[in-house]
Amino acid sequence: RRRPVREVLFFPSPPSCTEELLAEAAGPGAAARSCPCPLPRADCSFRRLLRRLLSARRSLEICLFAFSSPQLGRAVQILHRRGVRVRVVTDAQYMGLRGSQIGLLRHAGIPVRHDQEEGYMHHKFAIVDRRMLITGSLNWTTQAIQNNRENVLVMEDAEYVKPFLDEFERIWEQYNPSNYRFI
Amino acid sequence: RRRPVREVLFFPSPPSCTEELLAEAAGPGAAARSCPCPLPRADCSFRRLLRRLLSARRSLEICLFAFSSPQLGRAVQILHRRGVRVRVVTDAQYMGLRGSQIGLLRHAGIPVRHDQEEGYMHHKFAIVDRRMLITGSLNWTTQAIQNNRENVLVMEDAEYVKPFLDEFERIWEQYNPSNYRFI
Numbered sequence: 284r285r286r287p288v289r290e291v292l293f294f295p296s297p298p299s300c301t302e303e304l305l306a307e308a309a310g311p312g313a314a315a316r317s318c319p320c321p322l323p324r325a326d327c328s329f330r331r332l333l334r335r336l337l338s339a340r341r342s343l344e345i346c347l348f349a350f351s352s353p354q355l356g357r358a359v360q361i362l363h364r365r366g367v368r369v370r371v372v373t374d375a376q377y378m379g380l381r382g383s384q385i386g387l388l389r390h391a392g393i394p395v396r397h398d399q400e401e402g403y404m405h406h407k408f409a410i411v412d413r414r415m416l417i418t419g420s421l422n423w424t425t426q427a428i429q430n431n432r433e434n435v436l437v438m439e440d441a442e443y444v445k446p447f448l449d450e451f452e453r454i455w456e457q458y459n460p461s462n463y464r465f466i
Numbered sequence: 467r468r469r470p471v472r473e474v475l476f477f478p479s480p481p482s483c484t485e486e487l488l489a490e491a492a493g494p495g496a497a498a499r500s501c502p503c504p505l506p507r508a509d510c511s512f513r514r515l516l517r518r519l520l521s522a523r524r525s526l527e528i529c530l531f532a533f534s535s536p537q538l539g540r541a542v543q544i545l546h547r548r549g550v551r552v553r554v555v556t557d558a559q560y561m562g563l564r565g566s567q568i569g570l571l572r573h574a575g576i577p578v579r580h581d582q583e584e585g586y587m588h589h590k591f592a593i594v595d596r597r598m599l600i601t602g603s604l605n606w607t608t609q610a611i612q613n614n615r616e617n618v619l620v621m622e623d624a625e626y627v628k629p630f631l632d633e634f635e636r637i638w639e640q641y642n643p644s645n646y647r648f649i
Binding site for chain 1 (some may be wrong): 604613614615630637
């Protein structure tokens, strides 16, 4: 067995061309043309985050206060098309804001649930293949990725992953629309 | 050597009376009178967070986007009075908002630095005695503690603590007022 992943990423991360990373992830069907844009391709926190996400083979749980990064939105859609079981939980007040990816994900057929509470659904985590936890202060927005001081932990320690998996399943069930009371 | 702490806390956490916890932490000089208020004293995520914080003996680095919880503010002041070396980094746009604890901490003599950038200083972490990292989605506000879905990791794994210590020292130096350019 390989050593568990234990990675700490800090942001801001510079703008980065991710066309080739995404085309490669989309599979052999996608043309691997090189992108003519002048953005750098050097290793950076954002590319590391994107690679971790694209490593999903079976399942991806996402629990995010704000999700508007077009690059991460495309990555999630690619995983969905590749047959990864994707589920998304988000905050009701933020999912309709300009630039939100949530509508696009739903349109692509990805199940999305949101809170029905006064407080915010303020988590910012994802779980890849029920084994790798990605969590921290970072909302998945280009503003946060490129401008804010942020942190993201990538961890495969079961003692940290298991409680987040349980939390996701609790929230997923609680936000099941068939449970809404509308009182 | 004892086993490293590895704890995951989820919020919201119910309102909780912390008078006795804080009086105990303030030392034998403080009267240990029992508080007459009706709030519960049962174990909860917020009390666990507070106890971890109050365990500091030598140093406490705090790096927070928003800090307005009066209970956590009092805890930090108690640690400062007990001789713990406290340093605080925060976000310039949020530190002046109503209910912010930052002014009170400065008034108590605790050094505070803030960003001079366009983006947000969006971290939400603290490091106790250079050994225990407390990090997650939670800002230290009563609103977030009692109403939001939030997570906090408490971890003593050096692989996670060390990068956050380095990040704090980087930010602390970068936000040194003597480095401001005012251009």
